[in-house]
Amino acid sequence: MEITKEMFERYVAVQMSGVCNMFDLPMVWLKTGLSKEAIKWIMMHYTELEKKYKVAEGYNEQNA
Numbered sequence: 001m002e003i004t005k006e007m008f009e010r011y012v013a014v015q016m017s018g019v020c021n022m023f024d025l026p027m028v029w030l031k032t033g034l035s036k037e038a039i040k041w042i043m044m045h046y047t048e049l050e051k052k053y054k055v056a057e058g059y060n061e062q063n064a
Helices: 005-016 024-034 036-044 046-053 055-063
Strands: none
Touching: 005 024, 005 036, 005 046, 024 036, 036 046
């Protein structure tokens, strides 16, 4: 599955906001607009995507 940087950024934004449990797929789907399949794929490949897009690192630096 192809996960774009924009898709991963939406996922990480919800994750960092703390508005929902990231294992609550229906809520994550509502907050991100991503398909449940994409959410599951991101969860299973999070470290790979984090390295590829360096998104979570950027969020940490911005919020420090």
